[in-house]
Amino acid sequence: MKHKILLVEDDVAINDMVKGQLTKEGLEVVQAFDGEEALGVFANDVFDLILLDLMLPKLDGMEFLKIIREKSMIPILIMSAKDGDLDKALGLGFGADDYIPKPFSMIELTARVKAAIRRATHYSRIEQKEEQEKKVLTAGELTIDLDNFALLKSGREIKLTAKEFHILKLFISHPSRVYTKAQIYSLVWEDDYYGDENVINVHMRRLREKIEDDPSKPRYIKTLWGIGYKLGEF
Template identity: 40%
Template sequence: MNKTLTTVLVAEDEESFIDAITLGLSKEGMTVAVARDGREALDLFASVNPDVILLDVMLPKLSGIDVCKTIRATSQVPIIMVTARSSELDTVVGLEVGADDYVAKPFRMRELTARIRAVLRRSPNAIDSIEIEDMIEIGEIVLDTARHELRVAQVPVALPLKEFELLELLMSNPNRVMTRDMIIDRVWGPYHTSDTKTLDVHIKRLRSKIEPDPSTPTYISTVRGLGYRFEYKQMNK
C-alpha cells in the first residue's frame, strides 16, 4: 500500500504542456498520470489516488473549477490550478473553491516542481514519522495540528490545506501583526510570487468559517498597510 513515488495527476489538454510536464516531473522522480479533459480527471483521481493534482482551469467536457469543486467535496488532496497569466478571475475563483495554490502559464519547470514540493510538505499525509500532539485553543476556536482538525464552538469545520496552514500561523502568533510578505513566505513558501491577492482570498474564506459575523471580523483583524493579526484579547470574554 505504501507508495514509493509521488504521484501527480496532471489535468491538461495542451499536448505541448503535457509532454514538458511529464518529462520534467519524471526527471524529478515523480509518477505522472495524465487526464485530457475534466471527466477523465475525475475518473483518474478515483483510480490512481494521486498525492497532488495539477489542474488546468480550461478543460474540455468539465472545467477545472468544477473538477476542483467535486474533488473538494470528498478530499483535501493538494490542488494546484494552472491558469493563463492574464486570467485573474479564474485564479480567484479557483482559490475560492478550494485550490491550494496556482501557477500561471507559461511557467518554468523549476517553479512548478518547487510549488508541488511545497504543497506536499504541508500536506497532512506528508507527516508520517513524527507524532505531534499539539492543540491550539483560543476561545471557541480549537485547532488540532496533529489531526488537521478545526472545531469552532465545538462544531467541526473542514479546512483546505492552505486555509489550515494560514490559521495555524495566525493562531500561533496571537496579537502579533503578521505582514503580508511574512505570511506568504511562511504559508506558500519562498518560491511563491508576491501576489497578495492569493492571501486576501484565503483570509476571506477563513473568516467565513470562523467569524460569527464575517463582515465585522473579531478574530482576524486587518492591519492597514501591513497585514493581519489574530486577536486574542476578545477570546476570553
C-alpha cells in the first residue's frame, strides 16, 4: 500500500515539482494550495505525512499547523525560507517534527519525507509494545507514563510534543549516557544528521523550559560543553 502525503504549497510550480518527484518515488501525493483548502482535504482523507509551506494564503501555515496538532500527531515536515519560523514551528503549541529550508534539493526532500514516514511507523510499533509492557520511568520529580504518553512533575501533568517526549525518554532510559547532538538526532529522528544544530537546540530549549525549575540552571538535562548532553544525577 502506498504512503499518502498531503502537500500544502501555494507556489504551483514548486507544488507540481515536489509532487512529480515524490510520485516517482512511489508515494501518493494529494495537493493543496492554501491553508483552508488543506484543512478540508485533511478532514476527508487519511494521510501518513503533511509537507507544509508556512507562507500560505487564506490560512497561513502556522495557524494550519496549530489546528492540525489539536486533532492529530501526524508527522509534519515544514518547508520554509524563513529561519525565524523554525523556532515557532518546532516549539510549544505547534509541534512540527522537522523542517527543510528553501531552496532545497529534491534528493534531500525525498530522503526527509521517507525518513519521517519511517520514524512514524517505527514509533507506532514502539508505542504498541510499550502499551503492552506498561512501563513507567522516573527521574527526580519527573515521571514518564509510557502507557498514556504523559509526563508528570510532582504529580502535575506537563504537555510535551512528540519529539520532546522521546528526547526526555531517551535520557531517562539511559541515565548514565552522554549523547551528542548527532546521536540525539539519529536516535530520535532516526535519520542522518545534516549538521544543522537549530532543530536540536530548539527542542532542547523548549523541553528545558517545561521541565526545569530554572531553565538557565538545568537539573534534569545537563550540558557537557563541546560534547553533548546527559541526565542529571538524582
